Amino acid sequence: GQQVMQIPQYQHVQEGEDFTTYCNSSTTLSNIQWYKQRPGGHPVFLIQLVKSGEVKKQKRLTFQFGEAKKNSSLHITATQTTDVGTYFCAGSGGYQKVTFGIGTKLQVIP
Amino acid sequence: DTEVTQTPKHLVMGMTNKKSLKCEQHMGHRAMYWYKQKAKKPPELMFVYSYEKLSINESVPSRFSPECPNSSLLNLHLHALQPEDSALYLCASSQPGQGPYSMRGYTFGSGTRLTVV
Numbered sequence: 001g002q003q004v005m006q007i008p009q010y011q012h013v014q015e016g017e018d019f020t021t022y023c024n025s026s027t028t029l030s031n032i033q034w035y036k037q038r039p040g041g042h043p044v045f046l047i048q049l050v051k052s053g054e055v056k057k058q059k060r061l062t063f064q065f066g067e068a069k070k071n072s073s074l075h076i077t078a079t080q081t082t083d084v085g086t087y088f089c090a091g092s093g094g095y096q097k098v099t100f101g102i103g104t105k106l107q108v109i110p
Numbered sequence: 111d112t113e114v115t116q117t118p119k120h121l122v123m124g125m126t127n128k129k130s131l132k133c134e135q136h137m138g139h140r141a142m143y144w145y146k147q148k149a150k151k152p153p154e155l156m157f158v159y160s161y162e163k164l165s166i167n168e169s170v171p172s173r174f175s176p177e178c179p180n181s182s183l184l185n186l187h188l189h190a191l192q193p194e195d196s197a198l199y200l201c202a203s204s205q206p207g208q209g210p211y212s213m214r215g216y217t218f219g220s221g222t223r224l225t226v227v
Contacts, residue, residue: 033215042200043153045215088152097166098216100152 002027004091006101014109019076021104023089030092032065032072037103038085046074079108113137114219116201122225125191131222133184133201142184143216144176145200153200159184160206191226198223 003026013019023032031050035043047056049065049072056063062075072091076083089101114135123129133142141160145153158166159178167176173195175187184201202216 035216042198042218042220043216045217048215097155097158100154103152 002091002093002099004089004099004101006089006104008104009102010105010107012107012109013079015081016078019079019083019106021074021087021089021106023072023074023091023101025070025091025093025099027093028069030069032069032092033090033098034063034072034074035088035090035100036085037088041085043088076106079106081108081110084108114201114203114217116199116219116222118222119220120223120225122227123188123191124227125193127191128187128189130188131186131199131201131224133186133219134182135203135217135219136182137203137217138181139203139205139217140181141204141206141214142178143202143204144174144184144186145202145218147198147200147221149197157186188224191224193226196225 005024007022011019031048033048034046036046037043047063049063052069053067054065060077064073072089074087084106086103086105088103090098092098117132121129143158144156146156147153155168156170157176162178162181173190177185198221200221201219204214204216
């Protein structure tokens, strides 16, 4: 079955430093989504990428989808304490079924 | 504020009890989902309803029984659960799509934290 691997599992950064999490799929994806889950909260949808090589930005967040549609990344520039949480990628290879990566837990040290 | 409402927020039940989790959305979404999330793990898909019909069951044990009474409501009936079923149960909804948009972004509820004793 489809597997989505995500690294790193944990990342501690000093406030103001950049942060990147990477996602790799064992199969070609139709699309990939990114979610953020704050401690004690629920996942919140950030973005969906569909096209090969797609790059999207949301303020300090940059999302990329690989040319082969098998990998993706989320980059945060100049982290802030409000960025703390777990970031999940979620890949879809077919109708309505999505596989979540294990998540990257981000800690930001003030 | 979440637009998917789940009740109750917390539930403690014995292994012989029967209980139900409820989920409601008023965004006009026609796909609804149940996910299970254990601590420090990603959400795991349990069931998918599309246009009020069960379209995916991820080999979930029969002690979990989903129900979709109408396009806004989703229930999860629980019976004879085991302690290892303790987890955060998340409901989500989305618009079903086609082709590369076959999966639209989910809106998750805040979840029901279930403890089985």
